[in-house]
Amino acid sequence: MIKRPAQRVAVLIDAQNMYHSAKHLYDSKLNFPDVVRAATQDRQLIRAIAYVAKSKTGEELAFFEALVEGGIELRVKDVLEFSSGMKKADWDVGMTIDAVKLAEKVDVLILLTGDGDFVPCVEYLQARGVIVEVVAFSQSASSELKGACDIFFDLSEDAQQFLIRSGAKTPARRTTRKTSK
Numbered sequence: 001m002i003k004r005p006a007q008r009v010a011v012l013i014d015a016q017n018m019y020h021s022a023k024h025l026y027d028s029k030l031n032f033p034d035v036v037r038a039a040t041q042d043r044q045l046i047r048a049i050a051y052v053a054k055s056k057t058g059e060e061l062a063f064f065e066a067l068v069e070g071g072i073e074l075r076v077k078d079v080l081e082f083s084s085g086m087k088k089a090d091w092d093v094g095m096t097i098d099a100v101k102l103a104e105k106v107d108v109l110i111l112l113t114g115d116g117d118f119v120p121c122v123e124y125l126q127a128r129g130v131i132v133e134v135v136a137f138s139q140s141a142s143s144e145l146k147g148a149c150d151i152f153f154d155l156s157e158d159a160q161q162f163l164i165r166s167g168a169k170t171p172a173r174r175t176t177r178k179t180s181k
Contacts, residue, residue, distance in 0.1 A: 006043075049072065051075045054079065113141075114140045
């Protein structure tokens with residue numbers, strides 16, 4: 001698949017999914033603005049939106065500020081806390097609805113997620129002529145999602161370029177990058 005400078009691109013970021021993948025695989029945080037720049041390359045970025053969860057303590061506010069300073073819009077949802085102690089802030093439907101809304105305004109939609117729940121969204125967008133790229137760590141990305149997208153950008157291939165180190169965990173095994181469908 002050829003990437004052209006005239007392509008209009010939107011990036012939708014599943015912040016929780018990508019945060020936990022970087023933390024689990026590399027004991028690090030992900031530099032989201034750097035990932036957006038690398039994924040879009042020289043193409044025309046129309047919008048970059050991160051879907052985030054806000055806790056009662058507000059400990060993530062510095063993270064939110066860093067995203068905004070990096071040119072990323074935020075969609076914020078409060079974390080739901082259940083009586084069992086379980087916490088949840090699922091953005092899958094919100095991301096999918098925004099993807100559908102943006103489909104008529106962009107040539108390429110980039111999903112930063114490894115969540116296989118997005119496969120029907122990918123297929124819907126492709127049926128409408130939108131090129132769908134997925135950016136994630138191969139080791140934590142759904143094989144169905146990797147197979148469904150037009151291009152899979154494996155952050156694991158050069159993880160150090162995109163990580164903000166907070167520990168010293170050894171990087172996971174590298175895998176090959178899918179360049180086209």
